[in-house]
Amino acid sequence: MEKILLHGVEWQFALEIIGRTIIMFLLILLVLRLSGKRGVRQLSLFEVAIILGLGSAAGDPMFQEDIPIAYAVVVLFSTVLIYKFITWSASKSLRIHRILEGKEMTVVENGQFDIKHENDRDFSVMEFFAELRNQSVEHLGQVRLALLEIDGTLSILFYADEDVRYGLPLFPGAYKQVQVDETTEHPLACMYCGFVQPATSSVMESCVRCKHKQWTIAINTKRIS
Ligand SMILES: [Zn+2]
Incomplete structure:
Protein backbone atom coordinates (compact mmCIF):
# COMPACT_ATOMS: atom_id res chain seq x y z
CA MET A 1 0.00 0.00 0.00
CA GLU A 2 2.76 2.36 0.93
CA LYS A 3 4.47 1.49 -2.35
CA ILE A 4 1.35 2.49 -4.36
CA LEU A 5 0.79 5.73 -2.52
CA LEU A 6 4.26 6.99 -1.81
CA HIS A 7 6.71 5.14 -4.07
CA GLY A 8 9.39 7.52 -5.27
CA VAL A 9 7.68 10.65 -3.99
CA GLU A 10 9.86 13.72 -3.99
CA TRP A 11 8.39 16.17 -1.55
CA GLN A 12 9.95 19.12 -3.25
CA PHE A 13 8.14 18.25 -6.50
CA ALA A 14 4.90 17.85 -4.53
CA LEU A 15 5.22 21.51 -3.62
CA GLU A 16 5.83 22.35 -7.28
CA ILE A 17 2.62 20.51 -8.17
CA ILE A 18 0.65 22.98 -6.06
CA GLY A 19 2.12 25.85 -8.07
CA ARG A 20 1.53 24.06 -11.42
CA THR A 21 -2.05 23.27 -10.51
CA ILE A 22 -2.84 26.87 -9.60
CA ILE A 23 -1.33 28.12 -12.88
CA MET A 24 -3.20 25.52 -14.98
CA PHE A 25 -6.46 26.23 -13.17
CA LEU A 26 -6.19 29.95 -13.92
CA LEU A 27 -5.26 29.14 -17.53
CA ILE A 28 -8.33 26.90 -17.97
CA LEU A 29 -10.56 29.66 -16.62
CA LEU A 30 -8.98 32.15 -19.02
CA VAL A 31 -9.36 29.79 -21.99
CA LEU A 32 -12.99 29.04 -21.19
CA ARG A 33 -13.71 32.75 -20.93
CA LEU A 34 -12.01 33.30 -24.30
CA SER A 35 -14.15 30.56 -25.87
CA GLY A 36 -17.16 32.85 -25.42
CA LYS A 37 -19.39 30.19 -23.84
CA ARG A 38 -21.62 31.69 -21.18
CA GLY A 39 -22.16 28.53 -19.16
CA VAL A 40 -22.16 24.78 -19.36
CA ARG A 41 -25.80 24.01 -18.79
CA GLN A 42 -26.36 22.78 -22.33
CA LEU A 43 -23.28 21.68 -24.18
CA SER A 44 -23.50 20.19 -27.63
CA LEU A 45 -21.62 16.98 -28.42
CA PHE A 46 -19.01 19.03 -30.24
CA GLU A 47 -18.40 21.19 -27.19
CA VAL A 48 -18.14 18.18 -24.92
CA ALA A 49 -15.45 16.80 -27.24
CA ILE A 50 -13.53 20.09 -27.07
CA ILE A 51 -13.78 20.19 -23.28
CA LEU A 52 -12.55 16.60 -22.94
CA GLY A 53 -9.54 17.56 -25.05
CA LEU A 54 -8.90 20.69 -22.99
CA GLY A 55 -9.15 18.75 -19.76
CA SER A 56 -6.60 16.20 -20.83
CA ALA A 57 -4.16 18.84 -22.07
CA ALA A 58 -4.59 20.88 -18.91
CA GLY A 59 -4.36 17.99 -16.46
CA ASP A 60 -1.07 16.41 -17.46
CA PRO A 61 1.29 19.36 -16.83
CA MET A 62 -0.11 19.68 -13.33
CA PHE A 63 1.93 16.72 -12.14
CA GLN A 64 4.21 15.59 -14.99
CA GLU A 65 7.65 16.92 -14.23
CA ASP A 66 8.90 16.71 -17.81
CA ILE A 67 6.05 18.68 -19.39
CA PRO A 68 6.69 22.42 -19.33
CA ILE A 69 3.54 24.47 -18.84
CA ALA A 70 4.41 26.36 -22.04
CA TYR A 71 3.41 23.29 -24.09
CA ALA A 72 0.05 23.13 -22.37
CA VAL A 73 -0.49 26.83 -23.08
CA VAL A 74 0.09 26.16 -26.79
CA VAL A 75 -2.42 23.28 -26.74
CA LEU A 76 -5.05 25.30 -24.87
CA PHE A 77 -4.86 28.31 -27.13
CA SER A 78 -4.78 26.22 -30.34
CA THR A 79 -7.89 24.42 -29.13
CA VAL A 80 -9.69 27.71 -28.59
CA LEU A 81 -8.65 28.85 -32.06
CA ILE A 82 -9.99 25.64 -33.61
CA TYR A 83 -13.19 25.95 -31.59
CA LYS A 84 -13.66 29.55 -32.73
CA PHE A 85 -12.98 28.67 -36.35
CA ILE A 86 -15.38 25.72 -36.41
CA THR A 87 -18.21 27.57 -34.65
CA TRP A 88 -17.68 30.44 -37.09
CA SER A 89 -17.95 28.03 -40.05
CA ALA A 90 -21.05 26.46 -38.54
CA SER A 91 -22.66 29.89 -38.22
CA LYS A 92 -22.03 30.48 -41.94
CA SER A 93 -23.19 27.11 -43.23
CA LEU A 94 -26.26 25.17 -42.17
CA ARG A 95 -24.67 22.03 -43.57
CA ILE A 96 -21.58 22.23 -41.36
CA HIS A 97 -23.86 23.04 -38.44
CA ARG A 98 -25.89 19.88 -39.07
CA ILE A 99 -22.77 17.74 -39.40
CA LEU A 100 -21.39 19.04 -36.09
CA GLU A 101 -24.47 19.27 -33.99
CA GLY A 102 -27.03 16.96 -35.57
CA LYS A 103 -30.58 17.94 -36.38
CA GLU A 104 -33.65 18.55 -34.28
ZN1 LIG B 1 -50.31 3.03 -32.60
Whole structure:
Protein backbone atom coordinates (compact mmCIF):
# COMPACT_ATOMS: atom_id res chain seq x y z
CA MET A 1 0.00 0.00 0.00
CA GLU A 2 2.76 2.36 0.93
CA LYS A 3 4.47 1.49 -2.35
CA ILE A 4 1.35 2.49 -4.36
CA LEU A 5 0.79 5.73 -2.52
CA LEU A 6 4.26 6.99 -1.81
CA HIS A 7 6.71 5.14 -4.07
CA GLY A 8 9.39 7.52 -5.27
CA VAL A 9 7.68 10.65 -3.99
CA GLU A 10 9.86 13.72 -3.99
CA TRP A 11 8.39 16.17 -1.55
CA GLN A 12 9.95 19.12 -3.25
CA PHE A 13 8.14 18.25 -6.50
CA ALA A 14 4.90 17.85 -4.53
CA LEU A 15 5.22 21.51 -3.62
CA GLU A 16 5.83 22.35 -7.28
CA ILE A 17 2.62 20.51 -8.17
CA ILE A 18 0.65 22.98 -6.06
CA GLY A 19 2.12 25.85 -8.07
CA ARG A 20 1.53 24.06 -11.42
CA THR A 21 -2.05 23.27 -10.51
CA ILE A 22 -2.84 26.87 -9.60
CA ILE A 23 -1.33 28.12 -12.88
CA MET A 24 -3.20 25.52 -14.98
CA PHE A 25 -6.46 26.23 -13.17
CA LEU A 26 -6.19 29.95 -13.92
CA LEU A 27 -5.26 29.14 -17.53
CA ILE A 28 -8.33 26.90 -17.97
CA LEU A 29 -10.56 29.66 -16.62
CA LEU A 30 -8.98 32.15 -19.02
CA VAL A 31 -9.36 29.79 -21.99
CA LEU A 32 -12.99 29.04 -21.19
CA ARG A 33 -13.71 32.75 -20.93
CA LEU A 34 -12.01 33.30 -24.30
CA SER A 35 -14.15 30.56 -25.87
CA GLY A 36 -17.16 32.85 -25.42
CA LYS A 37 -19.39 30.19 -23.84
CA ARG A 38 -21.62 31.69 -21.18
CA GLY A 39 -22.16 28.53 -19.16
CA VAL A 40 -22.16 24.78 -19.36
CA ARG A 41 -25.80 24.01 -18.79
CA GLN A 42 -26.36 22.78 -22.33
CA LEU A 43 -23.28 21.68 -24.18
CA SER A 44 -23.50 20.19 -27.63
CA LEU A 45 -21.62 16.98 -28.42
CA PHE A 46 -19.01 19.03 -30.24
CA GLU A 47 -18.40 21.19 -27.19
CA VAL A 48 -18.14 18.18 -24.92
CA ALA A 49 -15.45 16.80 -27.24
CA ILE A 50 -13.53 20.09 -27.07
CA ILE A 51 -13.78 20.19 -23.28
CA LEU A 52 -12.55 16.60 -22.94
CA GLY A 53 -9.54 17.56 -25.05
CA LEU A 54 -8.90 20.69 -22.99
CA GLY A 55 -9.15 18.75 -19.76
CA SER A 56 -6.60 16.20 -20.83
CA ALA A 57 -4.16 18.84 -22.07
CA ALA A 58 -4.59 20.88 -18.91
CA GLY A 59 -4.36 17.99 -16.46
CA ASP A 60 -1.07 16.41 -17.46
CA PRO A 61 1.29 19.36 -16.83
CA MET A 62 -0.11 19.68 -13.33
CA PHE A 63 1.93 16.72 -12.14
CA GLN A 64 4.21 15.59 -14.99
CA GLU A 65 7.65 16.92 -14.23
CA ASP A 66 8.90 16.71 -17.81
CA ILE A 67 6.05 18.68 -19.39
CA PRO A 68 6.69 22.42 -19.33
CA ILE A 69 3.54 24.47 -18.84
CA ALA A 70 4.41 26.36 -22.04
CA TYR A 71 3.41 23.29 -24.09
CA ALA A 72 0.05 23.13 -22.37
CA VAL A 73 -0.49 26.83 -23.08
CA VAL A 74 0.09 26.16 -26.79
CA VAL A 75 -2.42 23.28 -26.74
CA LEU A 76 -5.05 25.30 -24.87
CA PHE A 77 -4.86 28.31 -27.13
CA SER A 78 -4.78 26.22 -30.34
CA THR A 79 -7.89 24.42 -29.13
CA VAL A 80 -9.69 27.71 -28.59
CA LEU A 81 -8.65 28.85 -32.06
CA ILE A 82 -9.99 25.64 -33.61
CA TYR A 83 -13.19 25.95 -31.59
CA LYS A 84 -13.66 29.55 -32.73
CA PHE A 85 -12.98 28.67 -36.35
CA ILE A 86 -15.38 25.72 -36.41
CA THR A 87 -18.21 27.57 -34.65
CA TRP A 88 -17.68 30.44 -37.09
CA SER A 89 -17.95 28.03 -40.05
CA ALA A 90 -21.05 26.46 -38.54
CA SER A 91 -22.66 29.89 -38.22
CA LYS A 92 -22.03 30.48 -41.94
CA SER A 93 -23.19 27.11 -43.23
CA LEU A 94 -26.26 25.17 -42.17
CA ARG A 95 -24.67 22.03 -43.57
CA ILE A 96 -21.58 22.23 -41.36
CA HIS A 97 -23.86 23.04 -38.44
CA ARG A 98 -25.89 19.88 -39.07
CA ILE A 99 -22.77 17.74 -39.40
CA LEU A 100 -21.39 19.04 -36.09
CA GLU A 101 -24.47 19.27 -33.99
CA GLY A 102 -27.03 16.96 -35.57
CA LYS A 103 -30.58 17.94 -36.38
CA GLU A 104 -33.65 18.55 -34.28
CA MET A 105 -36.23 15.76 -34.38
CA THR A 106 -40.02 15.77 -34.33
CA VAL A 107 -41.30 13.78 -31.36
CA VAL A 108 -45.00 14.64 -31.32
CA GLU A 109 -47.08 16.02 -34.17
CA ASN A 110 -50.83 16.73 -34.03
CA GLY A 111 -51.27 14.87 -30.76
CA GLN A 112 -49.51 11.66 -31.80
CA PHE A 113 -45.98 10.38 -31.47
CA ASP A 114 -44.06 10.70 -34.72
CA ILE A 115 -43.19 7.09 -35.51
CA LYS A 116 -41.23 7.48 -38.71
CA HIS A 117 -38.06 7.10 -36.62
CA GLU A 118 -39.41 3.85 -35.26
CA ASN A 119 -36.53 1.82 -36.61
CA ASP A 120 -33.77 4.17 -35.43
CA ARG A 121 -32.05 2.37 -32.63
CA ASP A 122 -31.58 5.53 -30.57
CA PHE A 123 -35.23 6.57 -30.75
CA SER A 124 -37.58 5.18 -28.14
CA VAL A 125 -41.04 6.62 -27.60
CA MET A 126 -41.01 5.62 -23.95
CA GLU A 127 -38.11 7.89 -23.06
CA PHE A 128 -40.20 10.93 -23.95
CA PHE A 129 -42.94 10.16 -21.44
CA ALA A 130 -40.91 11.58 -18.55
CA GLU A 131 -39.74 14.57 -20.62
CA LEU A 132 -43.30 15.48 -21.55
CA ARG A 133 -44.54 14.98 -17.98
CA ASN A 134 -41.76 17.28 -16.79
CA GLN A 135 -43.25 19.99 -18.95
CA SER A 136 -46.71 19.46 -17.45
CA VAL A 137 -48.19 17.59 -20.40
CA GLU A 138 -50.96 15.36 -19.09
CA HIS A 139 -51.85 13.72 -22.41
CA LEU A 140 -50.77 13.97 -26.05
CA GLY A 141 -54.04 15.56 -27.13
CA GLN A 142 -52.71 18.83 -25.67
CA VAL A 143 -49.63 18.86 -27.89
CA ARG A 144 -49.55 20.27 -31.42
CA LEU A 145 -45.82 19.85 -31.89
CA ALA A 146 -42.88 18.68 -29.77
CA LEU A 147 -39.31 18.86 -31.04
CA LEU A 148 -36.23 17.25 -29.55
CA GLU A 149 -33.56 19.93 -29.88
CA ILE A 150 -29.94 19.09 -30.58
CA ASP A 151 -28.96 19.98 -27.02
CA GLY A 152 -31.37 17.33 -25.74
CA THR A 153 -34.12 19.67 -24.52
CA LEU A 154 -37.72 19.33 -25.62
CA SER A 155 -39.60 22.27 -27.17
CA ILE A 156 -43.39 22.02 -27.03
CA LEU A 157 -46.18 23.91 -28.79
CA PHE A 158 -49.58 23.39 -27.17
CA TYR A 159 -53.09 23.44 -28.58
CA ALA A 160 -55.31 26.23 -27.30
CA ASP A 161 -57.74 24.94 -24.65
CA GLU A 162 -60.69 24.86 -27.07
CA ASP A 163 -58.65 22.78 -29.54
CA VAL A 164 -57.46 20.15 -27.07
CA ARG A 165 -58.48 16.72 -28.35
CA TYR A 166 -58.54 13.22 -26.92
CA GLY A 167 -55.02 11.88 -26.45
CA LEU A 168 -52.79 9.29 -24.87
CA PRO A 169 -52.43 9.88 -21.10
CA LEU A 170 -48.81 10.11 -19.94
CA PHE A 171 -49.12 9.78 -16.19
CA PRO A 172 -49.26 6.41 -14.45
CA GLY A 173 -52.73 5.69 -13.22
CA ALA A 174 -54.42 6.83 -16.41
CA TYR A 175 -51.90 5.04 -18.62
CA LYS A 176 -53.06 1.46 -18.25
CA GLN A 177 -54.12 -1.15 -20.71
CA VAL A 178 -57.81 -1.93 -21.25
CA GLN A 179 -59.37 -4.87 -23.06
CA VAL A 180 -60.83 -3.93 -26.44
CA ASP A 181 -62.86 -7.01 -27.29
CA GLU A 182 -65.77 -5.54 -25.36
CA THR A 183 -67.58 -2.42 -26.51
CA THR A 184 -66.35 0.80 -24.97
CA GLU A 185 -67.97 4.18 -24.39
CA HIS A 186 -64.58 5.92 -24.34
CA PRO A 187 -62.24 6.93 -27.13
CA LEU A 188 -59.18 4.67 -26.97
CA ALA A 189 -55.56 5.70 -27.43
CA CYS A 190 -52.82 3.45 -28.78
CA MET A 191 -50.35 3.04 -25.91
CA TYR A 192 -47.43 3.07 -28.31
CA CYS A 193 -48.00 5.88 -30.83
CA GLY A 194 -50.91 7.86 -29.39
CA PHE A 195 -53.37 7.21 -32.22
CA VAL A 196 -56.94 7.73 -30.97
CA GLN A 197 -59.98 5.77 -32.16
CA PRO A 198 -63.30 7.44 -31.36
CA ALA A 199 -65.84 5.84 -29.04
CA THR A 200 -68.44 5.41 -31.76
CA SER A 201 -66.41 3.29 -34.15
CA SER A 202 -66.47 -0.46 -34.06
CA VAL A 203 -63.43 -1.22 -31.92
CA MET A 204 -60.33 -2.06 -33.92
CA GLU A 205 -57.91 -4.52 -32.42
CA SER A 206 -54.57 -3.29 -33.75
CA CYS A 207 -53.55 0.31 -34.31
CA VAL A 208 -53.74 1.48 -37.96
CA ARG A 209 -50.55 3.51 -37.54
CA CYS A 210 -48.19 1.20 -35.69
CA LYS A 211 -49.94 -2.19 -35.52
CA HIS A 212 -49.52 -2.43 -31.75
CA LYS A 213 -52.46 -3.92 -29.88
CA GLN A 214 -52.36 -2.21 -26.49
CA TRP A 215 -55.04 0.39 -25.86
CA THR A 216 -55.78 2.71 -22.99
CA ILE A 217 -58.66 5.10 -22.35
CA ALA A 218 -57.95 8.46 -23.99
CA ILE A 219 -58.49 11.67 -22.01
CA ASN A 220 -59.08 15.26 -23.12
CA THR A 221 -58.41 17.35 -20.02
CA LYS A 222 -57.42 20.98 -20.57
CA ARG A 223 -53.99 22.17 -19.56
CA ILE A 224 -55.23 24.17 -16.60
CA SER A 225 -58.64 23.15 -15.35
ZN1 LIG B 1 -50.31 3.03 -32.60
